[in-house]
Amino acid sequence: MVFDMRAFAADLCRYRSTAGEEAAAAAFVADRLDDLGFETYAWDADASVLADHPSFPDDLDAAAVEGRRSVAGVLELGVGDAADSRGVDGDGDPTPTLVLNGHLDVVPAEPTEWSSDPFEPVWGADAAGETLTARGAADMKSGIAACIGAAVDLRARVVDGSVALPASGLRLVVEAVAGEEDGGYGAATAALANPYPFERDAAIVAEPTELRPVVASEGSFMARLEIEGRSAHAATRWRGEDVLPRFEAVREAFADLERERTESVAHPLYDEFPVPWPVVCGRVEAGSWASTVPATLTAEFRIGVAPGETVAEVESTFRERLGSVVADDPWLCDHPPRFERFSVQFEPAEIAVDEPVVEAVRAGIVKAGIPDAEPRGATYGADSRHYVGAGIPAVLFGPGTIDEAHYPDETIAWEEVERAREAIAAAAVRFASDRADDS
Template sequence: MDCRAFTERLLRFDTTDGRERPAAEWVRTQLADFGFETYTWTADAERLADHPSFPDDPAEIDTADRPSVAGVLEFGDPEAGPTLVLNGHLDVVPADAELWDTDPFEPSWDGDDLTARGAADMKAGFAACVFAALDVRDAVESGDRSLDGRVVVEGVAGEEEGGIGAAAAALDTPYPFERDAVVVAEPTDLRCVTATEGTVMKRLHLQGRSAHAATRWVGESVLPHFETIRDAFEQLEAERAESVTHPLYEEFPIPWPICCGRVEAGSWASTVPATLTAEWRIGVAPGETVSEVEAQFAERLAEVVADDDWLTAHPPTFERFTIQFEPAEISPDEPVVGALQSAMTEAGLAETDAQGATYGADSRHYVAAGIPTVLFGPGTIEQAHFPNETIHWPDVATARDVLAGTVETYLAE
């Protein structure tokens, strides 16, 4: 089975909503057939409940029947050299078939462009990891390379839900050896990403007073109050863009974006809306903590409440929900970054400088465990989570070459 066929088959698995098991079992079988020594682990919800990324209640963390898998190849004297992990996640976000031109889980080709849910985020990137590792083995077996060490290829569960499989692997290693560095093959557009942004997820609830639409002046609509709060939060976003600086984020028009992604208000078209729930994603810069940024927005909300008699008498709630992402960053001087940049140059990529990303990734779990981790992979984040998600196959081939070169350079150092 070649890389293209492997990717197509993996894309046919619907791995949304905790359904990674069939894909993980298939991947484990393929890795074994390719000659990898395989490992499997399942996260412990109680263990993750103590982790800052996850809810405090284990019942809110779906880990059951969601294995992560890995394959290991050893070269020369594996104890004499380093271990490099190539990581990808097997889960994908849901796909609304009505918004797609094709079946999201039936890969389709248009020339060199491959369309399916997960094509960019990130099953093609994971496939590039698998076949890059095999390319290194072929080079060693042919005598073209002499290496000591190991390469691990991980396919983890639940990245879109906070990094369930990666967090478990970072907290309690599933391997009988140490890991020295990780490359996560997220869709970085073939760029070297050493810093990822954090996020805090918050739910706002407002209370007004209902009234018949014919006499709406006797009610208290929550909508103007929500608009005032939204304006205040967007102003804080603009202030943070000026006051919180980072050299890897100067290219972004909004480096620490906030997004109100969901709003639900009212109960009936002919009734003044008396309740509102809004869910926010708030960006956290590398060097900040989730708690620090959370406190800034809570303070700004308190200022709005203090200036409004209704809100003072009926204070809103503003609480965390779901998962949180701490930011992560490593030094561009880390050996794994140098190995990656050397391989990028060898592959003809002109832009090799370290970059920052405004999204979070599983890299943060490994960085928190003291394992230097860099992001590099095919595809672009603009395609991730989108209808008709597409990746340009030549970029997958380039990523495969770069990842193989990274392994060879890192293990040879």
């Protein structure tokens, strides 16, 4: 069966695979992988496994992960009939295994902000060539398409003899996982409870990196601030204790800390970012009535964590700064605010630039004629951290830009998808060769 990458990406973008609604898209991908001759696997997120993972709450509700299905397809390339399920051929040489990973889930889309139906793909063109517009086009269904295309292309080249793999061959695993946007349900489950009868040596996660290798991804945590004041009639506001100035004092203190951390927490891959460790208050709710002094406030923060730091360390730093604000306010001293983590957390992740999978991706980039192969860092989190945490080196590399992710009229340049397909296939060949040389 011929793989039509263009049609596959468009069809996959038609699925409204927002959080908890990935199952239909997973079934579609599994069917296509099966048609293409992959050996297919499927697994559901496991609340009992994830409850022990630092990204997820200890009291994770099984209902919250129900139906979060992930799927994968496996190709054994250049491996003789003597290969067994552990990936060892007849000569005793291990077959290297490379995971090509992408996530099925997308963030919600507001149709009124779009020029067309977000889940009806639109092919267009700009000065650079053909484009695809749809929710998930960049983040990251086109990346999944590029991974499948790379695997299929490489299989064809091995079969026709235009590519020669080492005697140990290569095992390619193409994953389409659920729940990346809300913590990595599918990837974390796969990392902790291996769904395959073989081990995994490395991974390429096809996030939209503008065809550049990303070896460090930032962590973050979400924290909820709750402040209590005292209500009073607006006509006698001096009898109340207004929460809003107190919140502003905390917000300014956190902004000061963000600026301090920009100067004091250095990382060579993050020099290009004006704010490498961002702090954002994304939600605030206060008061109950326009004519009443606001006596309650809830605010939710997203706080960046640098590679090399831990979520706990950074949380402690922000707690200390909150404590300094409290110490300067007699009311808050007597009525201390609450500041607690909630939802999922993203641990930072980083691998060395000389890891074999990084060197393989850089070689693939050069082979595909892409001009920039220098490793970079990213200020967002990704599923790569789950594999790195499980001892599986993972690099981010894929088509599209993060600037389009989560945006209205999300668009990707199709030429980038084709280039990613070529680069990933070349990277896989280099990875197999390097592993054979090291064995």
